[in-house]
Structures are given as structure tokens and as C-alpha cells.
Amino acid sequence: MNQRPLVEEYAGDFGEYIRLVPEGNIIDILLAQEKQMTELLASLSESQGAYRYAEGKWTLKEVVGHITDGERIMTYRLLRFARGDQTSLPGYDQEVFMPPFGSWTTAQLAEDYRAVRQSTITLLRGLPAEAWSRKGTANNVSITARALAYVIAGHELHHMGVIRNRYLS
Template sequence: MRPETGTYPQYFDHYIALVEENEVQSALKNNTDEFLKFLDSLPAEKAEFAYAKDKWTLKEVLLHITDAERIFAYRALRFSRNDTTPLPSFDENEFIEFANSGKRSLQSVIDEFKTVRSATLSLFNSLDNDELTRKGIGSSQTCTALAMGFIIAGHTKHHIKVIKENYL
């Protein structure tokens, strides 16, 4: 099942629309295969490249994808467990500012993503339909665990496009 409009903040429409699959587990599995293949094709010499002043480097974009996935998966876990405690937003620019990407290799950033995605897959593979449709509040907006999974996959697809257009 796909998330229905109204079960997530409207500003995530773009990410969810990028996901072609109709089940979150297959969406995340296929997205993982696509993204890992894409990561293998990235030239190491582009790791520190930023396409404009004040834009993130390629490594920073990859760290952003991983950071956002961790946060979205955590929200999905909390929502699926019927936790209605409002969860705060996060400032992606502050996260990147303090990520120390310059001290890391491109491979270490890729390896971190693989670890996080493995945990995300495990989480979503463990959730049944009741758990997936439970709601919570993140960034002052109501969302379901199911929608969080589609947002994770769509967010990654969005950044594949950004990387192809601006970094390669």
C-alpha cells in the first residue's frame, strides 16, 4: 500500500511521487539496489567537489542523505510503536556543518550509508500494516510510519537526480 494524501505533510509529495512501487518494503529494496549501484559509479575525485559557492560537496550530500534517513527511520519507529510524543525538526545545514566530511574518505561515507540502509530495511521489513499506518508528529506535522518509508526512498531518488545534474 502507498501512503494516502493527508497521511503526511504535503511538502513531501515530491519525494513520494518519485517512488514507483506500491509497497514500502519493495520500494526500499529497489531503491537500495539502485543507490548502491549509483554509489559504486561515483568518481573519487569528485568527493570534495561543490558545484557552486556555499553548496555542499558530494560527500556532504551523501552524509545528508544518511542523516535524513536516520532521522526519518527513527520517526517511523516511534510512530509505528504508537508514540505520539511530538518529535522536533532538524536543521540539515547545521548537521552538515558539524559532520566533519573533510576528514572522511568517500568510501567511509558510502559505508556508513550502507549500514544505515541495512537497519532501515530491517525496520520496515519487521512492520505489519497496523504498525505502518500508525501516526506520529514530526516537525509539527502528522505523518504515518508508512509515509516515512516512502519519503526515505523518494529523498534518496531526489538526491540521485541532484548529484547527476550538478556533481557529475
């Protein structure tokens, strides 16, 4: 899938993430991200994973857990919309999803991340052409399945920038 989502395919804050995604096949981009994240997690010590750059900010482990849970939620939305489900889906409170990640090892985070990413890629590879442009509503915003695939990649790109600038510098 090489076609970027058109502006009409999304609204709200989703555009911030979509604009971060480079040109290219979205599945190839997601695969490259998987390799990069897996290498990053393999290189971290547990103390680096527990690092928090300021009071009240997430640890690096929590950021990775947030990326993974965010992907789970966006992929669920993508699946529903790609299949033609028009049920309006709610937003979610990212803080509610945070509690377990501080106690996880970096190896557990890597395993969880890889499983979720592989599931996303398998879903995307199996979508028929017409499914990519199907729309639904999530958090009161209309968005297509294609745009959600880009949101997944862009959300990770956003947080990888934060990781590079705040956690690893």
C-alpha cells in the same frame, strides 16, 4: 508493503518526496536504491566526491552524508510512530549534521549508508500491518509510518536527481 500512503497520511513538504516514489513494494524500492547508491559510491574517485558544483553548495560527499542522516532521522520517527508513541518530535537543522562528511572517504560513506539502509529495511520488514498506518507528529506535521518510509525513498530520489544533473553531468 505495496500500498502507497494516502494524501491524508501526510502534509507539508513531505508530499514532494512521496510523489517521486514509483509504484511497487517500498522495501524493494529501498533495496534497489541501496544497490544504486553503493555502485555510485564505488565508482567515485575522492576528487569527484569532493566536487562542489557552485560556491556554497554541498560536495557530493556531503549530499550522500545528508541522505544518510536524513534517513536516520526519518527512520527514528517511523519507529516511534509505528510503535504508537504520540510524542511530538522536533524538526532538525540539516546544516548542523553536515560537518564530518567532507573529511570522510567514499568507502566510509558507503559503509555508513549501507548500515543505515539495512537497519531501515530490517525495521520495515518487522512491522505488523497495523503499524504502517499509525500517525505521529514531526516538525509540527502529522504523518504515518508508511508515509515516512516513502519520504525516505523520495528524499533519496530527489537528491540522486541532483547528483546526476549537477555532479555527474
